[in-house]
Amino acid sequence: MADTGTVSLMAVDELDTRVLRLLLEQPRTSVRECARILGVARGTLQARLDRMEREGVITGTAPALSPAALGHPVLAFVHIEVTQGHLDEVGDALAGVPEIVEAFSITGGGDLLTRVVARDNAHLEDVIQKLISLPGVVRTRSEVALRERVPHRLLPLVESIGRTARK
Incomplete structure (x- = not known):
C-alpha cells in the first residue's frame, strides 16, 4: 500500500x-x-x-494477509493502457475488481500498473478479460510472477534512515 x-x-x-x-x-x-x-x-x-x-x-x-493462503496463489502484474481522458474513470472501476490488490498510475509502457491475484491461470484470464471490457481500457499486458525474491519489507529502509539520522 x-x-x-x-x-x-x-x-x-x-x-x-x-x-x-x-x-x-x-x-x-x-x-x-x-x-x-x-x-x-x-x-x-x-x-x-x-x-x-x-x-x-x-x-x-x-x-498482513496472504492471498495465496486465501486461495489466490497466482500473482500477476497487469499493465493497462487507457484512452486519453479516462484515467480517473478506469481507476475508479478497478476498485470494484476484488482480485486487484494494488493499482498505480505509472509512466512508461501503459498508464496503470495493477497487482492482481487469482485462484489459477484460468481465473487470471477471467480477471484480465474483465479489465479489457472496462470502458476506457485500450489494452492490457500481463506478467505472471513465478517466485517472490524479496518480500515486501521496510526494515532495511528504516535502518538506513536511522543510520543517516545518527550522522
Whole structure:
C-alpha cells in the first residue's frame, strides 16, 4: 500500500528508528511493552507514535494477509493502457475488481500498473478479460510472477534512515 503521492518529509531521529524497527519486528506488542523494551516512558512512546501517525509515517495497523493462503496463489502484474481522458474513470472501476490488490498510475509502457491475484491461470484470464471490457481500457499486458525474491519489507529502509539520522 505504498502512497507515492506528495507527502511532507518528517525528520526521523534515533528513537523514532528504534520505535519503527520494534513495530516492524514485533507488530503485536503493546505500547506498554514497547516502552519497556525501548527503555522510554509510555507517554514518550505514545507521543512518538501519535506524531508518526499524524505525519503519515505510520499508515495502519492491519495484519498482513496472504492471498495465496486465501486461495489466490497466482500473482500477476497487469499493465493497462487507457484512452486519453479516462484515467480517473478506469481507476475508479478497478476498485470494484476484488482480485486487484494494488493499482498505480505509472509512466512508461501503459498508464496503470495493477497487482492482481487469482485462484489459477484460468481465473487470471477471467480477471484480465474483465479489465479489457472496462470502458476506457485500450489494452492490457500481463506478467505472471513465478517466485517472490524479496518480500515486501521496510526494515532495511528504516535502518538506513536511522543510520543517516545518527550522522
